[in-house]
Amino acid sequence: MPNVLISDFDGTITEKDFYQLLVERYIPRDAPDYLGLYRMGKMSHFEAMAKYFSHAPTDEASLQQLITDTRPDPRFVESVSKLKAAGWELIIVSAGSSWYIDRILKKVGVNVPVHANPGRIVPRRGLVIERPFDSPFYNEQTGISKRDVVLEALRRGAKVYYAGDGSPDIDPAMLVRPERRFARRYLAEYLGRCREGFNEFETWSEIVDELLR
Numbered sequence: 036m037p038n039v040l041i042s043d044f045d046g047t048i049t050e051k052d053f054y055q056l057l058v059e060r061y062i063p064r065d066a067p068d069y070l071g072l073y074r075m076g077k078m079s080h081f082e083a084m085a086k087y088f089s090h091a092p093t094d095e096a097s098l099q100q101l102i103t104d105t106r107p108d109p110r111f112v113e114s115v116s117k118l119k120a121a122g123w124e125l126i127i128v129s130a131g132s133s134w135y136i137d138r139i140l141k142k143v144g145v146n147v148p149v150h151a152n153p154g155r156i157v158p159r160r161g162l163v164i165e166r167p168f169d170s171p172f173y174n175e176q177t178g179i180s181k182r183d184v185v186l187e188a189l190r191r192g193a194k195v196y197y198a199g200d201g202s203p204d205i206d207p208a209m210l211v212r213p214e215r216r217f218a219r220r221y222l223a224e225y226l227g228r229c230r231e232g233f234n235e236f237e238t239w240s241e242i243v244d245e246l247l248r
């Protein structure tokens with residue numbers, strides 16, 4: 036039975052969410068609270084992300100700076116190597132965009148499957164994301180259904196572990212056994228409130244240390 040770690044990206048592998056950096060640096064303070072509107076059911080998560088990403092700068096230097104400032108776990112590369120050497124599969128799932136995820140992974144030389152919304156930088160339009168209609172995991176709300184990625188791994192008989200930090204991680208995390216859930220921030224608070232079991236983590240590499248112990 037293969038061991039599979041399915042992991043969120045923003046705020047889980049990185050310290051900061053890409054959209055959050057845009058809010059801090061590029062989005063006018065009087066702009067609508069898009070995620071708030073999403074929580075009230077007034078827009079989909081995908082639409083909220085598309086709004087935030089439309090404020091992304093389009094010059095290479097600013098984009099590079101943003102990518103650096105997401106601060107991926109400093110032990111990410113080493114941890115992925117150890118995980119792979121031990122026969123584990125790692126799958127990244129994100130309701131953000133593969134535009135920056137792929138760039139970050141390429142920069143550090145990590146090659147793993149990523150399920151996220153494709154995107155491209157367009158002058159005056161920022162980071163334009165597209166719905167991944169071709170993906171077997173397509174979902175209207177988030178673009179990619181993390182839940183369906185977890186279900187697919189469970190169906191093929193894998194031992195599935197899940198790591199995340201946000202609200203789109205609740206459903207997929209609930210599909211795996213409590214001892215196979217890793218959570219921080221919003222997801223940890225939520226699971227705690229619901230009296231659901233999970234392992235709390237500070238940095239992504241700690242999860243790998245724990246899994247390979």
Ligand SMILES: [Mg+2]
Nearest residue numbers: 043045046201
């Ligand atoms: Mg996240």
